[in-house]
Amino acid sequence: MKVTVVGAGAVGASCAEYIAIKDFASEVVILDIKEGFAEGKAMDLMQTASLNSFDTKITGSTSDYTKTAGSDVCVITSGIPRKPGMTREELIGINAGIVKMVSASLIEHSPNTIIIVVSNPMDTMTYLVHKTTGLPKNRIIGMGGALDSARFKYRLAEALGAPISDVDGMVIGGHSDKGMVPLIGKAVRNSVSVSEFLSAERMDQVVQDTKVGGATLTGLLGTSAWYAPGAAVSAMVQAIACDTKKIFPCSAFLDGEFGLSDLAIGVPCVLGANGIEQIVEISLTDAEKAKLAESAEGVKKTNGLLEL
Numbered sequence: 001m002k003v004t005v006v007g008a009g010a011v012g013a014s015c016a017e018y019i020a021i022k023d024f025a026s027e028v029v030i031l032d033i034k035e036g037f038a039e040g041k042a043m044d045l046m047q048t049a050s051l052n053s054f055d056t057k058i059t060g061s062t063s064d065y066t067k068t069a070g071s072d073v074c075v076i077t078s079g080i081p082r083k084p085g086m087t088r089e090e091l092i093g094i095n096a097g098i099v100k101m102v103s104a105s106l107i108e109h110s111p112n113t114i115i116i117v118v119s120n121p122m123d124t125m126t127y128l129v130h131k132t133t134g135l136p137k138n139r140i141i142g143m144g145g146a147l148d149s150a151r152f153k154y155r156l157a158e159a160l161g162a163p164i165s166d167v168d169g170m171v172i173g174g175h176s177d178k179g180m181v182p183l184i185g186k187a188v189r190n191s192v193s194v195s196e197f198l199s200a201e202r203m204d205q206v207v208q209d210t211k212v213g214g215a216t217l218t219g220l221l222g223t224s225a226w227y228a229p230g231a232a233v234s235a236m237v238q239a240i241a242c243d244t245k246k247i248f249p250c251s252a253f254l255d256g257e258f259g260l261s262d263l264a265i266g267v268p269c270v271l272g273a274n275g276i277e278q279i280v281e282i283s284l285t286d287a288e289k290a291k292l293a294e295s296a297e298g299v300k301k302t303n304g305l306l307e308l
Contacts, residue, residue: 001026002027002028005029006031006032011230012041020045020058021052027056031068032060072113072241075115078119092124099125099128100128103115113139115133117251121302124306126251128306141236141250141271143233148266167187167188169186170186172249174265175251183288186282244271247269247271254267257281
């Protein structure tokens with residue numbers, strides 16, 4: 001299993017580190033446009049191999065896509081990160097050009113690859129890859145829902161005073177502060193609805209804290225977060241590499257599912273060796289359907305800013 005990560009910044013480096021530590025990939029290639037940056041990150045990570053007991057080979061390259069040839073999975077993290085006060089949508093002008101160029105270069109050398117998009121605005125960048133590459137829709141996946149759901153579970157465990165291993169929950173919809181749809185009505189603590197433990201007011205607070213999870217961290221850090229995004233990507237890559245058939249909420253291109261078409265948005269997906277192997281059309285309440293439809297309209301509005 002060969003994995004390429006484009007972008008050697010904080011998210012890309014964290015992603016490469018987590019993949020290597022899990023030791024399911026034979027090789028991870030890190031690519032960046034900054035001279036020597038990816039090579040330095042790769043060398044630094046390789047010097048942890050004996051300490052962290054992994055055998056994954058990590059190599060770095062400055063803009064040489066021939067080094068990515070034969071990649072089974074390619075992760076696109078490149079683009080400018082958010083700064084305090086910025087929305088993910090404000091990044092579209094710069095990041096669209098970057099993602100379009102990067103995806104074309106990756107596919108030139110790895111025509112059978114599966115692409116995971118991390119760059120923001122993530123749903124729109126995923127849609128862009130669908131519209132410009134010609135890859136089958138099962139082989140293009142946006143990361144957002146996996147990260148948003150991890151943040152949701154963190155907030156649920158915090159509110160419940162429970163270990164996070166006891167908690168499960170899912171976020172669907174767009175990867176934006178306004179577009180996320182945390183499914184609080186389906187969230188559980190060891191199969192028991194969280195409504196058995198939390199008041200309606202506390203559950204609403206969990207939902208709101210989840211939706212601004214990225215903005216909260218951007219305000220604290222001065223830039224986008226990287227540990228949780230890197231971990232979310234590595235979990236998705238592992239599901240593909242090991243053909244686990246695990247369900248992740250992730251941005252998938254819809255063609256009638258959930259009553260939506262011609263957009264990529266966060267929905268539950270079974271991930272395996274073929275990428276998205278199934279979109280799981282879970283039942284939603286009328287309120288959840290309305291929120292997902294509203295989120296879809298927001299995503300489509302952002303998609304309309306693209307120059308395809």
